[in-house]
Amino acid sequence: MAAQKKDAFDTEDIKLAAFAKALAHPARIAIMKKLAEQNVCICGEIVDVIPLAQATVSQHLKELKNAGLIQGTIEGVTSCYCINTKAVEGFDKLLTKLFKKLDKCC
Amino acid sequence: MAAQKKDAFDTEDIKLAAFAKALAHPARIAIMKKLAEQNVCICGEIVDVIPLAQATVSQHLKELKNAGLIQGTIEGVTSCYCINTKAVEGFDKLLTKLFKKLDKCC
DNA sequence: ATTGTATATCGTAAATATACGATATATTAA
């Protein structure tokens, strides 16, 4: 029985694609790196490092947050972001699984 | 000396984002998986497995090709695609580097 | 109370992505 045309995508593929989409912009990669470097959650120094307007950076932060890759909490007048390790691990897991498949091939 | 605002993104971040973008759609994840499963390069059976019109699948294939993740060659009336292992390895390398950073944090 | 600062959100313009039917192209089969 060969693989048949389905009427929808696998949930796993959708999840992985969503994670990939979250990283599909250099600004968001740079944000993740910055958050990792800082080790502890940092706030809007991110804006100072990303070559985009404050509003745009805020938008990118929101997208990473929506994807679950980062968390944000308000601390007084500032906003603190940090990496959501759990989610990143989930992402890593899905990717490793994919790459393992890819390695077996060709 | 703190990190300063740059006028552009890191080349590496741009590269990684482009790879991520290539996988930022469930159809393209599914295509990669299918190509990996088939082990050898396969042709348009992909169309039979992806829940999208032939033209749309062709478009997604083109994007994966443009990103360098797959290669395509014409074999008579059919078209054969296969995974570009070199590129996938490059992607994996960049990602591993990123995730290593992320793991150190929080 | 007023001012300043950090950040999010709004409104919006422009670019890109997604999807599909229709069509073009190229090869094989009859």
Next chain:
DNA sequence: TTAATATATCGTATATTTACGATATACAAT
């Protein structure tokens, strides 16, 4: 040669993304 088949490309509609300035919000400092 003609017909059938596989696939790419075109044209196009719609949705989403990206970016920015302007504005709102909310706290801190004066």
